Amino acid sequence: MLEVSGIRIHLTQLDGGDERELALCKKALAKKLRVNASQLRGIERRRRSIDARKKADIVLTFTLRTELAGGPSQEAAVLSKLARAHAEKGVRAVDEEPFGWPGAIDAATAPDARPVVVGAGCAGLFCALSLAKAGLSPLLVERGDDAARRSRVVEAHNATGELDVESNIQYGVGGAGTFSDGKLQTGTKSPAHRLILETFVEAGAQPQILWDAKPHVGSDVLPRVVTNIVRMIEEAGGEVRCRCRMSDLDVTGGRVRSVTLTQTAADGSQTEEHVAASCVILACGHSARDVFELLRERGAPMERKTFAMGVRIEHLQADIDRALYGPAAGNPALGAAPYKLSCHLPSGRSAFSFCMCPGGYVVSAASELGGVVTNGMSLSDRAGANANSGLLANVFPDDLPGDDVLAGVELQRRCERAAFAAGGGAYVAPAQLVGDFLAGTPSSAGGRVAPTYPRGVAWGSVEKCLPDYIVGTLRDALPRMGRQLHGFDVADAVLTGVETRSSSPVRVTRGADGQSVGVAGLWPVGEGAGYAGGIMSAATDGIMAARKVVEALGGAGGAAE
Structure with missing residues (x-):
């Protein structure tokens, strides 16, 4: 060939x-x-x-x-x-050996207790699928709902303001990525990427993701895709439980012995089950704050890591198209134009765009009562009137007070609660025009760009919801970004706050073998553990962790199917 x-x-x-x-x-x-x-x-x-x-x-x-x-x-x-x-x-x-799933484990070396995978985001789904194909019959537990019911819960929150703290845009099958466009581009390189893309296509994604340089699935298609990946796991011998969360972890003698699972029934009643487990793959996602607290209590080493916070910025998609494509804007062969911007400032700080959603919508991504969180998504056709992206600046470990490893979580929470208060409650979000933000003036009304945040916005100031160093960095960066992309700093672009969940503020420390450095049998993976930054890197990390688990059990972790 x-x-x-x-x-x-x-x-x-x-x-x-x-x-x-x-x-x-x-x-x-x-x-x-x-x-x-x-x-x-x-x-x-x-x-x-x-x-x-x-x-x-x-x-x-x-x-x-x-x-x-x-x-x-x-x-x-x-x-x-x-x-x-x-x-x-x-x-x-080219004569490439295709990258495949782990080889089947020998029944004689298989552990008595099946692996438990905690979290059904992309890292957890692809880890569980890999383990199932290796014959290890994993148990995958997810605190939120299956994709179909989760979609209804999210729609109900958008309509009524009622928040289900167990099932929302952060929690549920597919993880946070299900409602953030399903962007599959990545800055990492791995032989696993083709296998991941092919699996998405087999599960119902568009074939174009196999060759587009900036592939995406769309938040209207992803629920079906992740549902089909769950079916693949079950058909390969795995078990998937929704509305089931890890509520405790037994660590004795420096090793995982069991997990406690809490299952919530449709009527709200709960049952507990203690499951023996010598292998727990932790794929909990970047918003599983209760899991971070549990790990701290059980002595699993964690460390602070750099993360980012800021706001969502919205422009008219037609303006972005013209800025990037000129007279060709609107050509169907081009589609809605994406952008990616970054700005390094004399102060030593940086600002950047994140999770850019062409023709998309700002979404309500709260997972705790009394806190506003924003994110963005696009549907598969990317036909919305607005473009949006996260406009973020880094929070470094040295920015945080004290020595609490979860200080970053507390900072996120304070900003989210401040945004809730600034919006007046009911998960209304604070919003401000770019021109007013640059001038330090609260906004009283919008302009050409109609905000798409589903719970509505309260015009005012977003800067009260963020640390001064974040506000100052964004204020300095916007005019510079406007020189990179004409119109990015246009006065009537809309800032909606706050975006706090772009990545995990902690890393669950692991060694070269993939296990926690302090808890044998605990395998931290994906975004929540601090080892990925998007769908593709999270899925890759899940597959690679499964290979290491199989190898540790004496199987062919790297064998092609």
Whole structure:
């Protein structure tokens, strides 16, 4: 098989249709390889990105794979011919061993107690799926609801302001990522990424995520996708329990011995069960504050880590499209334009955009009574009128008082409660126009950009809800970001507060073997444990943890399926 990168197709050649795009790719690929198009045996898109550096001539760039009719011998001849002509740049032969699930464990080495995976976000789902495929019959517990019921609970909160503290945008199958667009781009590299994307497609995501440079699933599609991944786990021999939380962890002699699980029935009644467990995979997510407190009580080493806080910023998507794509804005082959901004200030602090949602909506992401939390999401079509992203600045461990490892959690909580008070209660969020924020003036009304936060906003000031160093950093960064992306600092863009849950404020310390450095049998993974920063990195961490568990039990942790 041959892989060819750098295939460029001008936007003016495209009409937004997939068939037209494939036909142009085939023609360009044949030209690059200097063969007749009839010799190509299929085309696989491996990557598709947009080059908009010249707005008057936007180009789509592809990496493609194909096989030639003559097989490996013809492919070798083509490579040789291109080399002689010094035209082989971007063309290579590929014969990759696919990255697979862990190999099946020998029944003789399998532990008496099955692994318990705590948390059904992406790290937990992919860890449990890996363990199930290895024959370990894991038990996956999730404090929130299954995806279908969770969607109804979130809709009820948006409509009434009633908050279910056990099932919400933070808690439930799929984790926080289910309601934040399902962005799958990542700055990390791993051979597991292709397996993760293929699993998402098998579970119902759009095939385009396999080749888009900035893939996303959409919060309207993700509930079905994560439901199907749960089904895969169960079909492979695992068990998944919703409305079931780890309420205690027995650590004796420096080793996990059992977990206490609290199951909540539909009528609200609760039952407790003590489950023997020598292997507990902790994939609790960045908002599982009760779990952090439990770990501190049980002596699991944790440390403060850098995290970020700020606000959501909203613009008209049409303005972002024009700023990035110029006269091509609105072309169906481009879709809604995304952006990614960062700004390093003379003070030594930085601000950056986070979880940018083209054509999206600001959401209510609270998980505790009396605290406002914002996040963002897009549907699969990204057709909303506004663009939004987190506008954040870092909180460093040295910014926090005292020596409490959970001081970052307390800072988050104080900011969330301040935002609740500033909004007047009922999970209404405080909002301020960018122009007023820069001038230090409270806002009394909006402008062109209508806020999308579902519980409504109270115009005023967001700066009262955040530490001074966060406010100062954002205020200094906005004009600089406006020079990076025209209009980013436009006066009537909307700031909605507060965004506090972009990442975990603690790290559950683990060693090279993947286990807690102080509690044998406890495997911290994913965002909550401080080892991931998004869907792809969390899922990867879950798979890699499962491989280490299988290897520790004498199995083939790295074997392909």
